[in-house]
Amino acid sequence: MATSPAPRSSLPGLLLFLSATTGLVDAASVLGLGKVFTANMTGNIVFLGFAAVGTPGFKVAPFVVAIAAFMLGALIAGRVGTAHASLPLRHWLIRAAIVETVLLWIAAGIALVLHVPSQDPQWAVFAIIALTAVAMGFRNATVRQLKVPDLTTTVLTLTVTGIAADSKLAGGAGANLGRRIGAIVSIFAGAAVGAVLVMHSGLAAPLALAGLMVLVGTLVCARHPSAALPRTA
Template identity: 70%
Template sequence: MADDIKSGMDPRVPLLLLLSVTTGLVDAASVLGLGKVFTANMTGNVVFLGFAAAGTPGFRVAPFVIAILSFLVGALIAGRTARIYAGLSERRWLLTAALVETVLLWIAAFVARGFDVASQSPDPALFAIIALTGLAMGFRNATIRSLKVADLTTTVLTLTLTGIAADSGAAGGGNPNWGRRIAAVIAIFAGAAIGAWLLFHVGLAAPLAVAGGLVLLGTIACALHPAMRRPI
């Protein structure tokens, strides 16, 4: 993975920050538009599934099960795809992953046009959007995991926030990667805020469509960098 590329010059860093923005967009669409379901971050789904299993009002088992299973399938497919691309350029792998994710998000956006957020109906559209975005985010997470860029998972912030505090000067640490850690928090925050605005002012399809476009355009821009010719 080209250890000789300096952290600050790594073309993957701005891409992963942009992908973090899309995480906020997708979570805004899923949590606010699909009834408290996370399709980019699975921790919340496991907790909510526990609530549903206990019979808590307002929580259904099916949406959370579909989200978790589709996420796992997406990650599995990405893992197998990465092995197929082993030895080929990182550029080809990232472009393939971006195309898969973008197509899934755009199909979800198309399906969302026929979904009523207020009544959470019809169920087939609800489950289809959850499955499509879950597949996309599972594929994304497995892809990012293979890149091994420190402190930029693009979907979760628990360890990032822990690192900001635990590795800070106040804790006796050296503040490693503090810039990208803070940028990751800001990116997901911004994506969530923009996604919420799009959902309430334009519709459920909007944040999903914008997320897909950002994934594709950002990856193409990253792929143009000469360093992306290196093998994965």
């Protein structure tokens, strides 16, 4: 008796969509919170090195808060992912999306009281850094456990490397070229839109939009038949 083929995963489409929200979040943090990344920790480590030796324009505290909050989010996501390993994927995805969306929307609400040029009040700056970094750490750890090749949603160094190193010019087969280019375009587009929103509407708009995109994109993905299967299936 013939069996039906397994439903194709909807995860690559979701992760490409979520990549755009990385650009939105980092646009808000870099342009509005003093050159701090809350989705990309490589930049923070470099900036922390600058701050550690007294480079003008760089302060230690924002980068330390961002890195610590990111790690906290990743720690929590690791526990959540382990608990959902044998459950339908949609349960895990929806709960992760709710966590990320709530954190981003709270950060957007706090951003309404922040005066960006003066970075006042300071508590709002650090609250937004912490909330968005926890959300992005949670996202990174979740995506890491999903193990979809070339779609981390936040980091592009290996993606750009893969395009060149695996190209036919380099003797490779050009594997996943469309997916890799899609990831770059998504983050680029998110950053461009985020920059426009920050310049014309403030920090709340890109953060609120990012949260909405995470929630809507995940709910659409969760309707796919493949989301009824557990992650380990």
